[in-house]
Amino acid sequence: MRILIVEDEPKTGDYLYKGLKESGYVPDLARNGHDGLHLASEQHYDLIILDVMMPGLDGWQVLTELRRKLSTPVLFLTARDDLADRIKGLDLGADDYLVKPFSFAELLARIRTLLRRGPPREKELLQLADLQIDVLKHKVTRAGVRIQLTSKEFALLHLLVAHEGEALSRAQIASQVWDMNFDSDTNVVDVAIRRLRAKVDEPFESRLIHSVRGIGYRCEVES
Structure with missing residues (x-):
C-alpha cells in the first residue's frame, strides 16, 4: 500500500x-x-x-x-x-x-x-455534452449514435471523461490505460488518441478531445 x-x-x-x-x-x-x-x-x-x-x-x-x-x-x-x-x-x-x-x-x-x-463506487454513467458512457455495459453514444470502441479505446475515453477539464500527461495515460511506463520514443498514446478522435469527434460538430501542448490531452466542452 x-x-x-x-x-x-x-x-x-x-x-x-x-x-x-x-x-x-x-x-x-x-x-x-x-x-x-x-x-x-x-x-x-x-x-x-x-x-x-x-x-x-x-x-x-x-x-x-x-x-x-x-x-x-x-x-x-x-x-x-x-x-x-x-x-x-x-x-x-x-x-x-x-x-x-x-x-x-x-x-x-x-x-x-x-x-x-476500499475505493468509492465508480459512477456507472458518465456524461459530457452529448457524449454518454455507460461504464457497466461498456457502451458509448454521442448524439444518440452508438460508437463502437475497442477495449483500450474505451478505457482511454473513460479516463479522459472521468477527469473532465484536467490535462493528463502522456505518462499518466500510458500508466493507467496500458499499465506501462511511458517512453518518449513511444507514440502509442498519440496513435490511440488519433483513432479515438476519428470515432468520437470527427463525425460530429464539436470536438471534445483537445491537445495540451507540452503535456498531453484534455477532454472538455470548449465554450
Whole structure:
C-alpha cells in the first residue's frame, strides 16, 4: 500500500516516514503543500496523510484541490483540537482527523480502517455534452449514435471523461490505460488518441478531445 505524507515539520515527517516504512507500507514524503499536491496528481496513492497547518499552501487548500480530481482517502493531522476545524476538514472531503500529539499505534489503526473501506463506487454513467458512457455495459453514444470502441479505446475515453477539464500527461495515460511506463520514443498514446478522435469527434460538430501542448490531452466542452 502506497501512502503519501504531506508534512512540513521535519521531525514529524521523518518520524511518519520511518514508522510507516517499518510497518510495511510504501511511503513518500512531501515537505510542503505544493510538492504534496504535485505528487498526489502524478502518482497513485492508497492513502494521503495531510498536515493542516503548513506555510504557503495549507492543508485546507491542498484538500480542496485534491477533491477536484481524486477520491483518495485523506487523513488530516493537526495540532488544533477545535471542533470547527474538524467539521471544516470533513466538509472539504477529509476521511478522518487525528490531533497532534498522537500515538503511532492509533495512527496505524486509523490507516487500517480507512484502507479497509476500499475505493468509492465508480459512477456507472458518465456524461459530457452529448457524449454518454455507460461504464457497466461498456457502451458509448454521442448524439444518440452508438460508437463502437475497442477495449483500450474505451478505457482511454473513460479516463479522459472521468477527469473532465484536467490535462493528463502522456505518462499518466500510458500508466493507467496500458499499465506501462511511458517512453518518449513511444507514440502509442498519440496513435490511440488519433483513432479515438476519428470515432468520437470527427463525425460530429464539436470536438471534445483537445491537445495540451507540452503535456498531453484534455477532454472538455470548449465554450
